[in-house]
Structures are given as C-alpha cells and as structure tokens.
Amino acid sequence: METLKSALDFSDFPRLDLVVAGSLAILFLIFPVFPHSSFAMATMIQFLMFSLYGMGWNTIGGYGGQVDLGKAQYVGIGAYTTTVMLVRWDIPFWFSMPVGVCFAVLWSFVLGYPLFRLKGHYFAIATIATSLVLKDLFEVWDFVGAARGLEISPIKFPPPDFLRLIFKEDVYYYDVILGFFFVGILYMNWFRKSRLGFQLRAIKDNEEVARSLGINVHWAKIKTYAIATAFVSVVGSFHACYIKNIEPEDTMSLDISILIALMAMLGGAGSLWGPIIGAGILIPLKSYLKEWLGATAGLIGIDLILYALIIMVISAFEPRGIWGIVQKVRRRRQ
Amino acid sequence: MALLELERVTKNFGGLMANHEISFAVGKGELLGLIGPNGAGKTTLFNCISGAYPVTSGRIFFDGEDITALKAHEVARRGLARTFQVYVASGDLTVIENVMVGCFMHTRSRSRARAQAGEVLKDLGIHDLSTALLNELPVASQKRVSMATAIATQPRLLLLDEVAAGLNPGEIEEIMGSIRHVHEELGMTVMLIEHVMELVMKISHRVIVLDYGQKIAEGAPEAITRDPAVIKAYLGERYAREHGAV
Amino acid sequence: MEILLSALVSGLLLGLVLALVALGLTIIFGVMDIVNFAHGEFLMVGMYTGLLTAQGLGIDPLLTLPVAGAVGFLLGIVCYFGFIKFLLRGPMVAQLLGTFGLMLFLRNLALLIFGSEDRALHHGLLVGKSFDIGMGVIVSATKLAAAGLSVAAFVAVWLFMNRTRIGKALTATALNRSAARYMGIPTERMNALAWGAGGASVTIAGALIVNFWSVNPFIGLLFTMIAFAIVALGGFGSVPGAFFAGLVVGLIMEIPGFWDFFMFTFNADWMAKVPMTSFKYMWVYLAYFVIMVVRPRGLFGWKH
Structure with missing residues (x-):
C-alpha cells in the first residue's frame, strides 16, 4: 500500500514540472485521435520505447553511476524469447514476455556477479565485451535463425491479435507501449525514493562510505542491474512483435547499447525525467534527420555524426545533461 | 564486558607495517581517545576495525563476536559506525x-x-x-x-575520525557538545581519533597513543600528557631529554 | 604439424602488429588515466591514410608510414586541445562517454566520406607475396614486414621513453602527475604529447595493417576491443606489458587455426561441426572479460 502511494506521489517536484508532465501525458493519451502521419506514429512509438530503455538504464547507470554499455544483449534476449516462443510453439506475447524477463534477469545475475568486481572504465568496456560475445553466439546459433534472424509472419497470425500482440495498425502498438510507459514512470518514481534507490545514490557518491553504512555494495549493484535488465527485456519483447523481423545485427548491436545509455545521459542521468527528455529530443531528431538528409541526399551516417557531436558537447560541458542545466538554473534562482 | 576488543592486530602494506600487534579493549559506555603523530596508523586501525581493510593477523571482537573476517557492510550492520576524514x-x-x-x-x-x-x-x-x-x-x-x-x-559503537580537524575554537566547542550528546543522551560508546588535544583530553575517559604503528601508551588523559614515551613521540627525543632533565 | 606451426607463426606475427595497435592506448592511459574509446577509429584513419596515399601517389604502401604517422600525430594533438582537455575537468563518466562520442564521430565521418564498402590494397612491393620459411610454413611478406616494423617501433618508443629528456618527462608525468608538475614539467603539454605519440603509433599500425587487411568505416571497434584486451592483459599503462600481451592476444585470435590442428590430429568429426571461424573475434571479447575479472592488474601492472 505504501509502495503504491509512494509511486503515485510526485509532490516533491515543483508545480511547473507537474503541469508540464501532466499536459504531456494528456497529449500522449489523445495523440492517436488527432490526424497524424504513419511516420509520426512510428516516431512516437520509438520515442516511448527508448524512454523505457532509458528508464531502465537510468537505474544502474544514472542513480548507480555504473556506465553500462551492454544493454543491447538484453534487448536481444527479450526479443528472441518472444519470437522463438511464438514462431515455434505459438506461445503468445503476454506469456513469453515474462519468460523473456526471467531469462534476461538470470543472465544478468550470471554476468553481474563478475562484472561488478570491475569499476569505471573497466566495467564499461567489459559490458561491451559481454554484449558482443552474446551477439556473436546468436549469429551462429541456428535455432534462433543465426545471422538471418527470425520473422513473425502476419499470415500465420492474422491481425488483430491482442494476445500475441500482432496488429496491422500501429495505433494498437502505441496504446500498449504507452501503457508500459506510464507503468514505467510510476515504477521509477517509486524506485528513486525506495531504500535501494537511496543506497545506489550513496554508492555513486562514495562506495567506501556506502559500505560503512551497512550497504552491501556488490549485491545492491547486481540487484539494480537486474531491474534495468527487466525493463530492457520487456521492451525487447515488444520490439519483436512490433518490428516482426529480428536479427542479431539490429537488436543486439553496440549502437543500440549506446543509444540506450545516451537517452538518459543527454536528458540527465539520475533524474526521473532525464530519459524521457533525452528520448524526446534524440528519437525525433534521429527519425527526421534520417528521413530528410539520409534518404534524400544519400548522406548515410550524418544522423550519427550529429549524435556524436551532441555526446561530445554534453560530456565536455554539461555531464549532468539537460536536466542538470535546469536544476542549476533553479538553484541559482533560489 | 568489553564492547570492542582487539587482539594483537597487525596490518602490513607490502613491507610497510602500519599496525603492529595492537591490543586493547573498549568498554561499554566508554569514551576513548586515540592519538598519535601523523602516520602513526590511527586511520588504518579504524579501517581494520570497520572491515574496510582485511587485517594481516590478529583478531577483533565486537560484543563478544569475532568480526575479524567480516566485510565492512556486515560490521556496520552489527552496530559499528564510523565517519571519514x-x-x-x-x-x-x-x-x-x-x-x-x-x-x-x-x-x-x-x-x-x-x-x-x-x-x-x-x-x-x-x-x-x-x-x-x-x-x-x-x-x-x-x-x-x-x-x-x-x-x-543507530550504532552501539561510533568511531569518529578527526571530526575536529581544521575547525576554529567555536566550532570545536560545538562539535564537542555534539560528541557529549551522542555519548550521554544516546548512550553510544565512542572512540575518536583526534589531533586537537584540548578536545580529546577534555572529553576522553581514557586515551591510547600510537606511534609508528605500535601502541606506546594507554591511560587516563592526565597520565598520558606526562608519559615520557608520549612526549618523546610527539616532540622528539631531544625535547624529552631536555625537559625531563629540568 | 604444419597447421600447428602455421597457426603459431601467424598468431605471433599478428600479435606483434596488434601490440603496436595497443601501444598508443597504453601510452595515453599511462599518462592521463583516460581510456580512449576512439582508439580503433584512429587506426582506421591510419588505414585509410595508408591506402589513399599509396593509391593517390602511386607509391608503395610501406612508404606511406611517415605520412600516416604525421596524420596520427596531428589528429591526436587536435583531439586533445579541441576536446579531451575539456573532458578532463568532468567526472569519469563524462570522459567515458566523451571519447565514445569521438569514436562515433570519426566512424560516421568515414562512412560519409568513403562509403561502407570494404577497400583493400592490390598493388605494392610486398602485397600478395609470400614465401616458405621452412617446415611447410608459408608466411605472407606483408605480415612479416609489418611485424618487423612493429618491433622496430616498439624499440624506438622504449628508447624515447627511457633515454630522451622529453620521454623521461612523459614517464614522470605518468608515474606521478602532481609531483611532475612541481618539478616544472609542463603536464598539459605532456598530455598533448601523449595523445600525439599515441595517435602516431596507432596510425602507423593502421598503415601497416592495411597491407593485409581490408578497411571499412566499422573496422575500428574490433581493434579497440583488441587493444583493450591487450592493454588489460599487459597492465594498463605498461609499454613492455603491451608487447607481450600483444603476442598472447595474437595467439588467441588464432584459436580457429589451432582448432583445425586438433581436428586433423585427432580426426575428431564433432570438432568440424563447430563453426569456429564464424565466432569471428568472440575470443578477443571473451579474453578481455576473463582477464579483467581474474586479474584486473594485468600481467605487468605497474601503477596501482
């Protein structure tokens, strides 16, 4: 009961935040009613997905300060579990998604135990390494279609299928992911105020001090890593049903890992709104840049160049991201 | 019964002996001062007690339980808290x-x-x-x-590491009040590392002196200030000899 | 037996070149405790420089090494003063992400300019030539030359770090930054120098590698990971460590070759079913992970 109350309690934010957040929430809810292009709809879905990815990353990366650049492997585990179970045994999304989460979390424990013996750079590089190993394995594993990947055929599963999450119109996917999005925000709102949330922030501040306060640093990190993993895996499962065609290269590549980390970093790591702000800027930028520049002039890679420049500027001049700037301005005003 | 008991605790860093066979006990409700010149191994000893460093040899008991091999967070959960310099x-x-x-x-x-x-x-x-x-x-x-x-x-034993260093006399007065409050009102046993002598001598029941990683003296504050070994450690051989001669 | 020897020789030769790839990373890390994620991209720049200079001027690829070195030195210096300097003020996380951004930038800039297709050298003094060094082991001339030049480069760097005034200043900065500053060593310029030297050594390695390895804009990450594995094994910051660890990692990358040897020797059919060569570079990633977890200080860790 107290958990629910805490999740619904946003009272420690200034009123301006709540007004903005509330109006955006309403806007998201009524967005499908307005006339929109399918491109805009796809962008919105991407935005919601990456907000969720970012929220997951934000637990361990933002609040915990452990830069994890290997989240794509869990996207892969979620996506592949759902696809394989659907294609091979006709098990619908709502059952395969939790199974995917279990697999992902299990794997995260296996990796997390040795991973969190490492710190800083070493940790970050090791997360990349683990993710690339898993991707290499999936690329030769015939059971999951190796490098060709797997396809969910819309002929075999005629849409609309609410149980298997197979639709023709994007608006259904939008509704589902928007639901996850709101649940995600509530969870994160609870998380940041929970005991684990506080302990993580203390760990980020100073591990030695955290230990002296009775915090099992290693275990707290592993637990949080599992939470982050669960978030990513759920969205990965959704991704599989939405895209309907997955292969190791586009679910588990390093680029996905970077993007996930980037959402929270740009918006403001370690803040509730950070990943949403980050995704709100980066995803539309990416989609529209690709649409305008990439497709028209044959300038491939220019969207990523812009990304790279954003990362560089942010990391050099404002490591706390956009939310960090907002807070700095606010503190100065006081 | 003693709340904290050290039995020949030794800590080496490579060849450097930071603590050598230190033994003492802290009674329940005591307020103990730990002093010594810079580099005497005071903070290292705190780190050993609180589980931040593993000891090289020796044993540490907290409330009768052997906590030598416990990790820092396990020690903390048993009711032993510390501050950092x-x-x-x-x-x-x-x-x-x-x-x-x-x-x-x-x-x-x-x-x-x-x-x-x-x-x-x-x-x-x-x-x-x-x-x-x-x-x-x-x-x-x-x-x-x-x-x-x-x-x-809510610890039973509180280790304070130089909480008064770098403070002005007014602030020292305040922090002394805080320590007394913690000790008397909250009933915690306190052990403090301190360089500020007017603080440590005023409030400690008992003082232990470390020098070059060894315990060189232990006793009531008044006795400690007159102890030749302590004077030697702090002020040097010559000073001790000259003033001892006077 | 020939298979085993071939794998061994080929692994060691590759290892020598890879050691040179890692050298720049370990210098930069040693001097300023910052990990350069864009390291592989520097190598890619070296590869393109070697390739384009050789093709553009119609000279032998081995003659392009000075050009590649100069480009790398400049690239390092420019990156330091234009970007890395600002990163150093921020937290570790920012440094990590910053060099990551640099990597993305260079990679996609290359993609924009050169396109995504593989490019390889087809002409050159040694390209395509190979000879028998006995016992049925055939070695490609480019690899042998690259390995030899790599050893020469290592000796040169070692002499520079230990015998010259400026090299000693660099080592001093690496060992104790603040002490070096009190001694009057301009640490800011030392940082820049480390980036220049690191950049030059890795672009030279790139110009060597392009003799027997085709280049595309995405090649960087692989070499970054290889360099990380080598530096992790050799000890972050250690120059001799990088040399020996390079040999080890070269052998690790030859695992498919050794696999073939055992397959033929023991006539094990099940071994043939394992798609060893399609595991590509998994061994390198795995090696990094295992090394870091088992022995974080590496074999020759010297600073911590």
Whole structure:
C-alpha cells in the first residue's frame, strides 16, 4: 500500500514540472485521435520505447553511476524469447514476455556477479565485451535463425491479435507501449525514493562510505542491474512483435547499447525525467534527420555524426545533461 | 564486558607495517581517545576495525563476536559506525538524504527514514542544513553531516575520525557538545581519533597513543600528557631529554 | 604439424602488429588515466591514410608510414586541445562517454566520406607475396614486414621513453602527475604529447595493417576491443606489458587455426561441426572479460 502511494506521489517536484508532465501525458493519451502521419506514429512509438530503455538504464547507470554499455544483449534476449516462443510453439506475447524477463534477469545475475568486481572504465568496456560475445553466439546459433534472424509472419497470425500482440495498425502498438510507459514512470518514481534507490545514490557518491553504512555494495549493484535488465527485456519483447523481423545485427548491436545509455545521459542521468527528455529530443531528431538528409541526399551516417557531436558537447560541458542545466538554473534562482 | 576488543592486530602494506600487534579493549559506555603523530596508523586501525581493510593477523571482537573476517557492510550492520576524514561527495545527495541512507539500515519505509533523519539532524543542531548539497557546505558542516549519517545507523559503537580537524575554537566547542550528546543522551560508546588535544583530553575517559604503528601508551588523559614515551613521540627525543632533565 | 606451426607463426606475427595497435592506448592511459574509446577509429584513419596515399601517389604502401604517422600525430594533438582537455575537468563518466562520442564521430565521418564498402590494397612491393620459411610454413611478406616494423617501433618508443629528456618527462608525468608538475614539467603539454605519440603509433599500425587487411568505416571497434584486451592483459599503462600481451592476444585470435590442428590430429568429426571461424573475434571479447575479472592488474601492472 505504501509502495503504491509512494509511486503515485510526485509532490516533491515543483508545480511547473507537474503541469508540464501532466499536459504531456494528456497529449500522449489523445495523440492517436488527432490526424497524424504513419511516420509520426512510428516516431512516437520509438520515442516511448527508448524512454523505457532509458528508464531502465537510468537505474544502474544514472542513480548507480555504473556506465553500462551492454544493454543491447538484453534487448536481444527479450526479443528472441518472444519470437522463438511464438514462431515455434505459438506461445503468445503476454506469456513469453515474462519468460523473456526471467531469462534476461538470470543472465544478468550470471554476468553481474563478475562484472561488478570491475569499476569505471573497466566495467564499461567489459559490458561491451559481454554484449558482443552474446551477439556473436546468436549469429551462429541456428535455432534462433543465426545471422538471418527470425520473422513473425502476419499470415500465420492474422491481425488483430491482442494476445500475441500482432496488429496491422500501429495505433494498437502505441496504446500498449504507452501503457508500459506510464507503468514505467510510476515504477521509477517509486524506485528513486525506495531504500535501494537511496543506497545506489550513496554508492555513486562514495562506495567506501556506502559500505560503512551497512550497504552491501556488490549485491545492491547486481540487484539494480537486474531491474534495468527487466525493463530492457520487456521492451525487447515488444520490439519483436512490433518490428516482426529480428536479427542479431539490429537488436543486439553496440549502437543500440549506446543509444540506450545516451537517452538518459543527454536528458540527465539520475533524474526521473532525464530519459524521457533525452528520448524526446534524440528519437525525433534521429527519425527526421534520417528521413530528410539520409534518404534524400544519400548522406548515410550524418544522423550519427550529429549524435556524436551532441555526446561530445554534453560530456565536455554539461555531464549532468539537460536536466542538470535546469536544476542549476533553479538553484541559482533560489 | 568489553564492547570492542582487539587482539594483537597487525596490518602490513607490502613491507610497510602500519599496525603492529595492537591490543586493547573498549568498554561499554566508554569514551576513548586515540592519538598519535601523523602516520602513526590511527586511520588504518579504524579501517581494520570497520572491515574496510582485511587485517594481516590478529583478531577483533565486537560484543563478544569475532568480526575479524567480516566485510565492512556486515560490521556496520552489527552496530559499528564510523565517519571519514576526507569526505569526497559528488554532490548528488542533499544533507537530509545523506542521513536517510544511514536510517535505511533499519527501515524500508521512506517516511520513517525521513522522520528519523530529521531527528538526528535536530539532535546535532544542523537541521537548517537539510536541503543543502553536501559538497556546497563548509568543512565543519560536512563533518557534522558525516557524523549524523553514522549516528543514523543507530550504532552501539561510533568511531569518529578527526571530526575536529581544521575547525576554529567555536566550532570545536560545538562539535564537542555534539560528541557529549551522542555519548550521554544516546548512550553510544565512542572512540575518536583526534589531533586537537584540548578536545580529546577534555572529553576522553581514557586515551591510547600510537606511534609508528605500535601502541606506546594507554591511560587516563592526565597520565598520558606526562608519559615520557608520549612526549618523546610527539616532540622528539631531544625535547624529552631536555625537559625531563629540568 | 604444419597447421600447428602455421597457426603459431601467424598468431605471433599478428600479435606483434596488434601490440603496436595497443601501444598508443597504453601510452595515453599511462599518462592521463583516460581510456580512449576512439582508439580503433584512429587506426582506421591510419588505414585509410595508408591506402589513399599509396593509391593517390602511386607509391608503395610501406612508404606511406611517415605520412600516416604525421596524420596520427596531428589528429591526436587536435583531439586533445579541441576536446579531451575539456573532458578532463568532468567526472569519469563524462570522459567515458566523451571519447565514445569521438569514436562515433570519426566512424560516421568515414562512412560519409568513403562509403561502407570494404577497400583493400592490390598493388605494392610486398602485397600478395609470400614465401616458405621452412617446415611447410608459408608466411605472407606483408605480415612479416609489418611485424618487423612493429618491433622496430616498439624499440624506438622504449628508447624515447627511457633515454630522451622529453620521454623521461612523459614517464614522470605518468608515474606521478602532481609531483611532475612541481618539478616544472609542463603536464598539459605532456598530455598533448601523449595523445600525439599515441595517435602516431596507432596510425602507423593502421598503415601497416592495411597491407593485409581490408578497411571499412566499422573496422575500428574490433581493434579497440583488441587493444583493450591487450592493454588489460599487459597492465594498463605498461609499454613492455603491451608487447607481450600483444603476442598472447595474437595467439588467441588464432584459436580457429589451432582448432583445425586438433581436428586433423585427432580426426575428431564433432570438432568440424563447430563453426569456429564464424565466432569471428568472440575470443578477443571473451579474453578481455576473463582477464579483467581474474586479474584486473594485468600481467605487468605497474601503477596501482
């Protein structure tokens, strides 16, 4: 009961935040009613997905300060579990998604135990390494279609299928992911105020001090890593049903890992709104840049160049991201 | 019975012997001072007791239990808290949030942690700093916050590492009041490392002196100040000889 | 037996070149405790420089090494003063992400300019030539030359770090930054120098590698990971460590070759079913992970 109350309690934010957040929430809810292009709809879905990815990353990366650049492997585990179970045994999304989460979390424990013996750079590089190993394995594993990947055929599963999450119109996917999005925000709102949330922030501040306060640093990190993993895996499962065609290269590549980390970093790591702000800027930028520049002039890679420049500027001049700037301005005003 | 007991505790760093066969006991309700020149191994000893470093040899007992092999967080959960000399904080947490982390050792409830943290801050007279960021505070306040955070874990034994270093006389007076309050009102056993002699000699029941990693003296404050070995350690051989001769 | 020897020789030769790839990373890390994620991209720049200079001027690829070195030195210096300097003020996380951004930038800039297709050298003094060094082991001339030049480069760097005034200043900065500053060593310029030297050594390695390895804009990450594995094994910051660890990692990358040897020797059919060569570079990633977890200080860790 107290958990629910805490999740619904946003009272420690200034009123301006709540007004903005509330109006955006309403806007998201009524967005499908307005006339929109399918491109805009796809962008919105991407935005919601990456907000969720970012929220997951934000637990361990933002609040915990452990830069994890290997989240794509869990996207892969979620996506592949759902696809394989659907294609091979006709098990619908709502059952395969939790199974995917279990697999992902299990794997995260296996990796997390040795991973969190490492710190800083070493940790970050090791997360990349683990993710690339898993991707290499999936690329030769015939059971999951190796490098060709797997396809969910819309002929075999005629849409609309609410149980298997197979639709023709994007608006259904939008509704589902928007639901996850709101649940995600509530969870994160609870998380940041929970005991684990506080302990993580203390760990980020100073591990030695955290230990002296009775915090099992290693275990707290592993637990949080599992939470982050669960978030990513759920969205990965959704991704599989939405895209309907997955292969190791586009679910588990390093680029996905970077993007996930980037959402929270740009918006403001370690803040509730950070990943949403980050995704709100980066995803539309990416989609529209690709649409305008990439497709028209044959300038491939220019969207990523812009990304790279954003990362560089942010990391050099404002490591706390956009939310960090907002807070700095606010503190100065006081 | 002793609350904390050290049995020939030795700590080596490579070839350097930081602590050599140190034995002593801290009784329940005692207020013990640990002094010694720079580099005598005082903080290393704290690190060994609190489980931050593994000891090379020797044993440590806390309330009758052997805690030698326990990790830092396990020691902390048994009721042994400490402060840190240099407090490096990234400045993510406000003062009250910092103290709440300590409170979370005994409760899962945020509201309870918040209430308790408020209480501790009020106790130490720094309630008005609640919403400040730690790294924006002056050193004196940071040390008080560090103390508050340790107290928030409701320890039976509190290790204070140079809480008065670098403070002006007024601030020392205040922190002395805080230590007394913790010791008398909250009933904690306190052990403190201190260079500020007017503080440690005034409030300690008993003082232990370390020099070059060894215990060279132990006794009541008045006796310690007259101990030739201590004078030698602090002021050098010549001074001791000359003044001993006078 | 020939298979085993071939794998061994080929692994060691590759290892020598890879050691040179890692050298720049370990210098930069040693001097300023910052990990350069864009390291492989520097190598890619070296590869393109070697390739384009050789093709553009119609000279032998081995003659392009000075050009590649100069480009790398400049690139390092420019990156330091234009970007890395600002990163150093921020937290570790920012440094990590910053060099990551640099990597993305260079990679996609290359993609924009050169396109995504593989490019390889077809002409050159040694390209395509190979000879028998006995016992049925055939070695490609380019690899042998690259390995030899790599050893020469290592000796040169070692002499520079230990015998010259400026090299000693660099070593001093690496060992104790603040002490070096009190001694009057301009640490800011030392940082820049480390980036220049690191950049030059890795672009030279790139110009060597392009003799027997085709280049595309995405090649960087692989070499970054290889360099990380080598530096992790050799000890972050250690120059001799990088040399020996390079040999080890070269052998690790030859695992498919050794696999073939055992397959033929023991006539094990099940071994043939394992798609060893399609595991590509998994061994390198795995090696990094295992090394870091088992022995974080590496074999020759010297600083911590």
